[in-house]
Structures are given as C-alpha cells and as structure tokens.
Amino acid sequence: MTEKPWIVLVGGFLGAGKTTLLLAAARELERRGLRSALILNDQGEALVDAEFSDLHGFQSGEVTGGCFCCRFSDLLQVIDRLREHFPDVIFAEPVGSCTDISATTLHPLLEFSETYRIAPYTVLVDPVRADALLFIGADPNLRFIFEKQLQEADLICITKSDIYPHVPQIGYPTARQISAKTGQGVAAWLDEVLSGGLRVGSEILDIDYEQYAQAEAALAWLNAELNIRCRVPQSPAMILGPFFDCCDRDFTAEGISIVHMKAIVHADSGFVKAAICANGQAPTVEGMLDASPALDHHLLFNLRAVGEAGNVRQIVETNLASIEGDCAELRIRCFHPAAPKPERRVSSFTSSVHSLDLKSDLSSRKAGTAATNPP
Ligand SMILES: Nc1nc2c(ncn2[C@@H]2O[C@H](COP(=O)(O)OP(=O)(O)OP(=O)(O)O)[C@@H](O)[C@H]2O)c(=O)[nH]1
Numbered sequence: 001m002t003e004k005p006w007i008v009l010v011g012g013f014l015g016a017g018k019t020t021l022l023l024a025a026a027r028e029l030e031r032r033g034l035r036s037a038l039i040l041n042d043q044g045e046a047l048v049d050a051e052f053s054d055l056h057g058f059q060s061g062e063v064t065g066g067c068f069c070c071r072f073s074d075l076l077q078v079i080d081r082l083r084e085h086f087p088d089v090i091f092a093e094p095v096g097s098c099t100d101i102s103a104t105t106l107h108p109l110l111e112f113s114e115t116y117r118i119a120p121y122t123v124l125v126d127p128v129r130a131d132a133l134l135f136i137g138a139d140p141n142l143r144f145i146f147e148k149q150l151q152e153a154d155l156i157c158i159t160k161s162d163i164y165p166h167v168p169q170i171g172y173p174t175a176r177q178i179s180a181k182t183g184q185g186v187a188a189w190l191d192e193v194l195s196g197g198l199r200v201g202s203e204i205l206d207i208d209y210e211q212y213a214q215a216e217a218a219l220a221w222l223n224a225e226l227n228i229r230c231r232v233p234q235s236p237a238m239i240l241g242p243f244f245d246c247c248d249r250d251f252t253a254e255g256i257s258i259v260h261m262k263a264i265v266h267a268d269s270g271f272v273k274a275a276i277c278a279n280g281q282a283p284t285v286e287g288m289l290d291a292s293p294a295l296d297h298h299l300l301f302n303l304r305a306v307g308e309a310g311n312v313r314q315i316v317e318t319n320l321a322s323i324e325g326d327c328a329e330l331r332i333r334c335f336h337p338a339a340p341k342p343e344r345r346v347s348s349f350t351s352s353v354h355s356l357d358l359k360s361d362l363s364s365r366k367a368g369t370a371a372t373n374p375p
Pocket residue numbers: 012013014015016017018019020021049095096097159160161162163178179180181182260274275276277284
C-alpha cells in the first residue's frame with residue numbers, strides 16, 4: 001500500500017447495501033493487515049450506520065446535516081481527522097438519495113490527489129429495488145434519483161446476491177454481483193477499485209437541479225434518538241421488536257411507503273439492529289438476539305419513506321410512547337430534505353473545480369472529462 005490513503009466513494013440508492021459492503025470490505029482489508037476508516041453521511045444527525053460501524057470497531061466519522069456535496073468542507077475536515085489514525089483506505093458513503101456525486105464530490109476530491117488516491121466511484125444496486133423502480137408506473141421521483149445514480153457510476157455492482165441471484169436489466173454494464181453477507185465478490189471488488197487501473201469520474205451528469213430537489217423532497221426523513229429506562233430488565237430485542245413491527249404496521253395502514261427503516265437498541269449487555277427496505281418485509285436482524293436483559297437502553301431510529309413528514313413523525317412518536325419504560329433525552333427530527341446546493345462542482349468543459357454561486361442554474365451544465373490520479 002502507498003503512504004497516500006485511498007478514498008473510496010460508494011454510492012447507490014437507499015438500502016442498496018452500502019454500509020454493509022463497506023463493513024465487509026473493512027474486515028477484508030483487516031485480514032490483509034490494512035487499516036480502514038469509514039465516513040457516513042446524512043441529511044440529519046443520530047445515524048444508525050455510524051453507531052453500527054462503531055460497534056464493529058472501525059474508526060468512523062460523520063458528515064451530518066446535508067449531503068457530501070453541500071458539506072464538502074466538512075467532508076474534507078473529517079477526512080483529515082481520520083488520517084490521524086493512519087488508515088490505508090477511507091471509505092465514504094454518500095446519502096442514498098443523493099446523486100451528482102461525481103461532479104460535486106469525486107472531482108473536487110481529485111484536487112487533493114497529492115495527498116490522497118481517489119478510487120473510481122462505485123454505485124451499488126439492490127436487484128429488487130431496480131426491478132421496482134425501472135418498472136412502468138414506478139414512483140417518478142425515486143426513479144429519477146435511481147437513474148441518475150446509475151448514469152454517473154464508474155462501476156456498478158449488484159448487491160445481495162445471496163438472496164437475489166438474478167442480475168436486473170438496468171441498461172448499463174455491471175461489474176459484478178456481490179454479497180456482503182457471504183463475501184461473494186467483495187475481495188474482487190476491492191482489488192478492482194484499488195488497482196488504480198479504472199477511470200475515475202468518467203461521467204459528469206447533465207442534471208436539472210430543480211427536478212433533483214423535487215425528487216429528494218418527496219421523501220420524509222426521520223432520525224430519532226432516546227434513552228430508555230425499563231421498569232423491569234429487558235433485552236434490546238424485546239424493546240426493538242415490538243416498536244419496529246408497530247411502526248411498519250402503522251406506516252402501511254397510512255399508505256406511507258417505507259424506503260429504508262433501520263433501528264439499533266444498545267444496552268451494556270449488547271445490541272440488536274433491525275432494518276427493512278419495504279413495508280411488510282421480514283426485518284434483517286443483526287447483533288445479539290440473546291443479549292441479557294438490562295434496565296438501560298439507547299435507541300436510534302432512522303426512517304426514509306415516501307409520505308408527509310407530519311404524519312410520519314406522529315406515527316413514530318406514538319410508538320415511542322408505547323415503549324415500556326421511562327424515556328429521556330428524546331431527540332427527534334423529521335423533515336423533507338432541502339434542495340441540494342453543492343459547495344463546488346466541476347465546470348462543464350474544463351473539468352476544473354469552482355465554488356458555486358448557489359443560486360446559479362446548474363441544469364445546463366454538461367459533460368466534463370474523466371480525471372486521473374497523478375502517479
Ligand atoms: N442478504 C443480504 N442482505 C444485505 C446485503 N447487504 C445489505 N443487506 C441488507 O440490506 C439492508 C440495507 O443495507 P445497508 O447496508 O444498511 O444499506 P445502505 O445502502 O447503507 O442504506 P442507507 O444508508 O439507508 O442508504 C440491511 O438490512 C442489510 O442487512 C447482502 O449482501 N445480503
């Protein structure tokens with residue numbers, strides 16, 4: 001490995017499997033004697049993904065309150081901070097509803113190629129999500145984001161091959177199928193992106209930012225965090241299970257479509273995490289189902305859904321209030337993401353990076369050239 005750490009950006013739609021792959025890749029690098037760090041990103045604060053990475057023992061940092069493009073300076077600061085731990089590879093996961101990453105994050109990062117080696121941009125695709133979003137009649141806002149993400153990828157990988165063995169017809173070449181659960185394709189993907197042989201930032205989107213803003217704003221975004229003191233000791237799973245199931249039931253009853261719902265309950269005895277990527281799905285459960293009962297628990301809950309933020313918040317508050325025990329330090333934020341306003345974006349034809357007049361219309365900006373890392 002080089003003294004210059006790699007920065008590996010991995011995007012893809014909400015729930016595509018980004019965090020799960022990055023943790024599997026970090027474990028693979030650990031087996032090779034290499035150090036990894038992870039950067040998670042969100043429109044809000046209190047991230048399930050960040051807590052989950054910490055619980056796996058990896059150095060992580062967060063860029064919160066906006067996507068990488070709107071918080072590019074924060075991203076640089078977090079990258080610099082993580083360097084203190086001498087990582088060989090810094091993985092960075094943009095928000096799953098974000099696109100135009102190549103122009104607003106990858107190319108601006110290439111300005112720092114003296115310090116870092118920038119890997120090609122991988123976009124992950126969940127086959128079932130692809131089938132649903134490329135179907136005629138799919139939600140046009142979600143489909144817009146999904147298609148733009150595919151368009152700007154340097155490399156597309158199909159995830160969850162252990163449960164979905166088919167390759168969806170997405171209209172773009174795909175590099176490989178990956179299962180972060182069985183490990184299929186993980187080492188090969190790492191070898192490919194760290195080979196230095198692929199083009200970086202080969203696509204710059206032609207994107208209408210008004211349409212992009214409207215597509216993101218169709219999502220309701222809820223992040224909640226609280227402490228729970230039980231009256232009698234309970235395991236984390238005993239708290240998480242009923243809360244999670246009731247939220248799913250109530251969203252379905254109200255016609256709110258879950259895009260990704262995830263939660264972690266953490267006690268001194270252990271933690272349990274549950275996630276679903278659609279209403280009524282059997283949750284993926286990770287952690288320690290058999291953790292001993294405990295009195296004190298910490299709950300983190302992140303929901304991305306198609307629905308009205310007020311409705312979503314009310315359902316979550318009602319179900320939080322039904323948790324057995326005394327709740328304290330509740331922090332809950334529910335909103336529709338604000339219009340993306342990138343700090344920087346590569347210019348159309350020169351591929352140089354500009355600070356933007358935030359009111360400028362980006363919709364007519366068009367293709368730049370692919371960049372490379374200096375030797
Ligand atoms: N069976 C299986 N499940 C997977 C795999 N990768 C991810 N998942 C599950 O898919 C769900 C979403 O995975 P995440 O890694 O959280 O997805 P993400 O893209 O980081 O999601 P956001 O950060 O919300 O955009 C979780 O329930 C994971 O356990 C896989 O390879 N196989």
